[in-house]
Amino acid sequence: MTTVDLPMITRGGTDGVPTLADGEKQTGKDFTSDQEVRWCPGCGDYAVLKAVQSFLPDLGLRRENIVFVSGIGCSSRFPYYLDTYGMHSIHGRAPSIATGIATARGDLSVWVVTGDGDALSIGGNHLIHALRRNVNMTILLFNNRIYGLTKGQYSPTSEAGKVTKSTPMGSVDHPFNPVSLALGAEATFVARTIDSDRKHLTSVLAAAAAHRGTSLVEIYQNCPIFNDGAFDAIKNPDTKQDAIIP
Ligand SMILES: Cc1ncc(C[n+]2csc(CCOP(=O)(O)OP(=O)(O)O)c2C)c(N)n1
Ligand code: SF4
Ligand SMILES: [Mg+2]
Numbered sequence: 330m331t332t333v334d335l336p337m338i339t340r341g342g343t344d345g346v347p348t349l350a351d352g353e354k355q356t357g358k359d360f361t362s363d364q365e366v367r368w369c370p371g372c373g374d375y376a377v378l379k380a381v382q383s384f385l386p387d388l389g390l391r392r393e394n395i396v397f398v399s400g401i402g403c404s405s406r407f408p409y410y411l412d413t414y415g416m417h418s419i420h421g422r423a424p425s426i427a428t429g430i431a432t433a434r435g436d437l438s439v440w441v442v443t444g445d446g447d448a449l450s451i452g453g454n455h456l457i458h459a460l461r462r463n464v465n466m467t468i469l470l471f472n473n474r475i476y477g478l479t480k481g482q483y484s485p486t487s488e489a490g491k492v493t494k495s496t497p498m499g500s501v502d503h504p505f506n507p508v509s510l511a512l513g514a515e516a517t518f519v520a521r522t523i524d525s526d527r528k529h530l531t532s533v534l535a536a537a538a539a540h541r542g543t544s545l546v547e548i549y550q551n552c553p554i555f556n557d558g559a560f561d562a563i564k565n566p567d568t569k570q571d572a573i574i575p
Contacts, residue, residue, distance in 0.1 A: 342465060342541045346438045347391045355386040364409045373524035373550035374403060374471065378410055380530045381469075385413075388438065388538060395438045398427040400452060402444035403478045404471035404550070421452025424459035424468060431466045438538070439466040446476045449485040449505050460514035463542040467534075470507055470545060473552035474559045481555030493555075511545040518544035524551060525564055529575075 349355065360382045368374045385395065395413040399405035401420035408415025414437075418426050423441045431439040441459075448456050448470050459468070475493070476482040482495040486507065490499040511519045518540040522533040530548065537544035549560045563572045 340541050342467070342537075342539050342544070343388060343390060343438050344541070345435045346394050347436060348389050349391060355389075355392070357382040357386060359392065360385045360412050362410050362412045366410055367406065368403060369554050371551075371553040372403070372477075373473065373552070374407070376524040376527065377469075377471065377530065377548055377550060378407065380527050381407075381534065382411065384531050384534045385411075387535065390438055394436055395440070396427075396430060397440045397442055398423045398430065399442040400444070400447035401478070402447045402471075402476070403552075404442055404444040404473075405447060405478075407442040421447055421450070422455055423447070424452065424455045424466075427466050427468075428459055428462065428464045431464045435465075441466060441468040443468065443470050444477070444484075445470065445472045445474060445486040445507070446484045449507065449510070453485070457510070457514040460511055460516040460543050460545060463517050465541050465543070467537045467540075467544040467546065470547045471550045472507060472547050473550045473556055474504075475552055475556035477552045477555055487556075507545070507547045511547075516545050517542040519547075520545070521547040521549070523549040523560060523563065525560075 392413050397408040397411055397413055397415040399408050399417050400423040408417055423443050427439050427441045472486050474484060474486045476484050481493055483491040483493045483500045485505045487500055487504060489503055492499050508519055508521055520533045522530045533546055537546050562568050
């Protein structure tokens, strides 16, 4: 039997993407678009947006070589608010569109923004195959454990027994753990972080961007309108010590 030695991956996630000229500097402002941000007051998406806008200058990449692709959902409005290239694409299909972009254009830093419904219901198949193919991109999965945009139906990450308008007697199915799902697809980088911890979130973004291959970052994100307090156990100072292993 013959075997083929695969080449060692020695390149970083952003290698090959044009960088700023010497002395050129960017700030979070350079990554802030002129679009009015349309999320509900108190939505966790704001904190993630701010963290990403503040983090992107650290990459030192040219803005025109960065692209954010999203699916459909509240979280998927993300590309409008970033002054990079972007695409608010098709429900569940962002990983596939991003796969095409990353495959054709090695000079781009490719990011996906998706929600728990977008990534794990309609887009479940696209997500697992993107992870399996290990194309060079970073997937930010905003998990609020609910469909926000369509006004509060239960999602594949809602806890069993969830009472919503679409499950008035409580949901009967068992939720996905996105991290386990990604590991099952043999993803090469998997992480979980939370909207309210800017420092941790930023460090995870940096590690994910530095990884060559598909990085999956699950971000716990509070939806104060349809699923408020979903992550209180890990936010509350009285309980978080028992709920988190850093
Ligand atoms: C083909 C198709 N099916 C269903 C919908 C309705 N729809 C829009 S967004 C969404 C789910 C959004 O939930 P999630 O991905 O968790 O994003 P969130 O709004 O919570 O950020 C659904 C079912 C649609 N737009 N297109
Ligand atoms: S419905 Fe929930 S997830 Fe959507 S913008 Fe409002 S608070 Fe955010
Ligand atoms: Mg959601």
